[in-house]
Amino acid sequence: MTAPAPQTKNAAWGWVLLAGLFEVGFTYALKMSQHDGKYLGLFLLCAIVSxxxxxxxxxxxxxxxxxxxxTGIGSVGTILVGLVLFGDSLSALRLGLLTVLIGSIAGLKIVDR
Incomplete structure (x- = not known):
């Protein structure tokens, strides 16, 4: 029996993207579970998958x-969820810092080539 082929960097980055998206899911579920305990299962599922x-x-x-x-993907995604679903505010400074964060995440990906 042969060992499975090692994954490519692109595949690994796909895993990071999925992990970040599920991190957004578990922060959303954590927020919702403060008011409704039925979100605890979603929190656990998203955390484990992430x-x-x-x-x-x-x-x-x-x-x-x-x-x-x-963590950057999770942070940006969670901020966007807060803006869209929970009515969080977006100041010019916050928007600027969010832009810097997105640029930093993209930069980290680019320098890994």
Whole structure:
């Protein structure tokens, strides 16, 4: 029996993206569970899937790089969910900092080539 082929960097980045999206899911579910306990299951599911996707990415990517991008995706996504679903405010400063964060995440991905 042969070992599976190692994943490509593109596949690893796909895992990081999925992990970040599920991180947004678990922060949303965590917020919702403050008012309705039925979201606890969604929180646990999203957290487990997020960590498993990150673990898959770490088979190929450096831990610091993958973690920084994962948390960045989760942060940006959670801010957007807060704006759209919870009516969080968006000041010019906050928008500027969000833009810097997105640029930093993209930069980390670019320098990994």
């Amino acid at each position: 960590f498993e996707c990150l673990a898959q990415a770490l088979k190929t990517l450096p831990v610091g790089l993958a973690y920084a991008v994962w």
